[in-house]
Amino acid sequence: MSPSILSIGTAVPSTIIGQDHIRDVFRGQPGLGRLAPRLIGAVFDGAAIDTRHTVIDELAAEPDASTPQTDAPVFYDRAEGRILRPGTGARNDVYVARSPDLFVRAAEEALAGAPGITAADVTHVVTVSCTGFFAPGPDYLLVRRLGLAPSTRRLHIGFMGCYGAFPALRAARDTCLAEPDAVVLVVCAELCTLHLRSSDDPDAIVASSVFADGAAAAVVSSRPAAPGSPVLDLDVLETVLTPVGEGDMAWSIGDQGFDMVLSSYVPHIVEENIDSALATLLEAGGIGVGDVDGWAVHPGGRSILDRVESQVGLDEVAMAPSRRVLREYGNMSSATVLFILREHLEGAGGADGDPAPPAVRRVCAMAFGPGLTVESALLTRRVGA
Numbered sequence: 001m002s003p004s005i006l007s008i009g010t011a012v013p014s015t016i017i018g019q020d021h022i023r024d025v026f027r028g029q030p031g032l033g034r035l036a037p038r039l040i041g042a043v044f045d046g047a048a049i050d051t052r053h054t055v056i057d058e059l060a061a062e063p064d065a066s067t068p069q070t071d072a073p074v075f076y077d078r079a080e081g082r083i084l085r086p087g088t089g090a091r092n093d094v095y096v097a098r099s100p101d102l103f104v105r106a107a108e109e110a111l112a113g114a115p116g117i118t119a120a121d122v123t124h125v126v127t128v129s130c131t132g133f134f135a136p137g138p139d140y141l142l143v144r145r146l147g148l149a150p151s152t153r154r155l156h157i158g159f160m161g162c163y164g165a166f167p168a169l170r171a172a173r174d175t176c177l178a179e180p181d182a183v184v185l186v187v188c189a190e191l192c193t194l195h196l197r198s199s200d201d202p203d204a205i206v207a208s209s210v211f212a213d214g215a216a217a218a219v220v221s222s223r224p225a226a227p228g229s230p231v232l233d234l235d236v237l238e239t240v241l242t243p244v245g246e247g248d249m250a251w252s253i254g255d256q257g258f259d260m261v262l263s264s265y266v267p268h269i270v271e272e273n274i275d276s277a278l279a280t281l282l283e284a285g286g287i288g289v290g291d292v293d294g295w296a297v298h299p300g301g302r303s304i305l306d307r308v309e310s311q312v313g314l315d316e317v318a319m320a321p322s323r324r325v326l327r328e329y330g331n332m333s334s335a336t337v338l339f340i341l342r343e344h345l346e347g348a349g350g351a352d353g354d355p356a357p358p359a360v361r362r363v364c365a366m367a368f369g370p371g372l373t374v375e376s377a378l379l380t381r382r383v384g385a
Contacts, residue, residue: 001222003176004231005169005379006117008342009109011102011189012053012214012329019049019209021061025076026208029083029198036200043202044209048302048323052212052330054193055098083198091194091257095132102189102215103127103138104145106335110185110217111146115226117219119146121183126171128157128164128188128334130251131195131258142187161251161369162298164188164334165216166237166377172220173234180222189215190333195257207260210301212330216338225384232345232363233380236284240277245269245372266300269372271307277374278312281364285378291362294381295319296340298367299326308366337367344381 023044027037058076074086074094111119125148127138139154157168165188172184192211197204225231248269250261282288295318297308305326309319321343329339344363360383366376 001180001224002233002235003173003220003222004225004233005341005345006115006219006221006225006229006231007110007113008216008218008338008345009106009111009113010214010216010335010339010342011105011109013055013098013102015054015057015060016051017054017059018051018061019044019047022052022059023209025059025081025083026198026205028081032198033200036205039202040205043205046302047209048326049210049330050327052193054213055094055191056193059193085197085256088253088255088257092132092134094194095191096134099129099132099138099189099191100141100145102191102213103142103187106189106215106217107142107146107185107187110187110219114219115229116223117183117221119148122146122148122152122185123179123182124153124155124172124175124184126155126157126168126184126186128160128168128186129190130159130161130164130333131191133158138187138189142185159251160334161249162300162331162333162336163367163369163373163375165337166239166367166375169218169220169234169377170237172218173237176220176222182221183223184220185217186220187215187217188335188338190335192331192333195260197257202264203260203262206262206264206301210331212332214329214332214335214339216335216342218338225382227384229384230345230347231382231384232341233382234377235380236281236378238277238281238284238376240273240280240374240376242269242273242372242374249368249370249372251370266368266372267303267307270304270368270374271311273372273374274308274311277366277376278364281376281378287362287378289313292364293361294344294363295322296337296344296363296365297322298337298340299323299331300368301331302326304368337365341365341379
């Protein structure tokens, strides 16, 4: 049996920020240059995002009246309307405090949604994150919090950015091919908003306009799918490094959080190289672009989706799941593509209001990250007999 994704679970923080609200917060910061407020307005308005989730409760449009506001602000001083500049240690402290809940909730939902699978069946855990650090890490945390066997084998994939879910799924697939009875729990959790800051720099402005917090988990196994249950077979996974772009998308640790480089040239690099990256994947799968029934393109930003749609010759229906996740959640880095794949697994995967797609369909997923790296996967959505 081909290794399959049996279920996908997701989790987001309770604090929701509207794009208009957070745009006005960033645009109203003191010390910005003359042109920065105009650029911030244009970038935020053009991001094709309505809402995002954050662990920074201070950024909520309205404070929670049930929670006394006794602590000094860390990220946002509501009284002064000023975005603060905490150090990297303070930001990571929030990651340590808030990320475990997201890792655990996403994992629990994925396990609950996998027919015939319980925590006792899990043999391997693979965790993914690029927005914070602690040790013992998220992999250890899940073994303890979920009551997994102490012998559960663990792997943590860190600092790979938006494409991090793909190496994790590849590790899960390889494990299941080597050990047919294995059950691998893959969990991605990112707290991107911890590293946002007020700035005149265009890269920082773009990052502030798109990044969000969230987690997603997948249960992967070669065990037969339960009758009537949909699965996503992991047919082929490929990775391609583009000839250029090493300095256009990067992620490093600074004194005031992690510094993201996301140049305006990235959509052009993606556009120039997407055909060759797809050719490698589709040739390995023995199909052409026209044979793909559904697409799960990581929404690094609206312009990246636009370039992929145009260059590959896709229509609005093909890109609808990616645009819907971007609109409702923003860019949650490595977790995002699993949000999109969940729509395909559950039988949505089309435009809003469209009828459900056929039970068996080929799905192409891809994400872009530092390097510039293009990670892609070819999956088959089917229903267990």
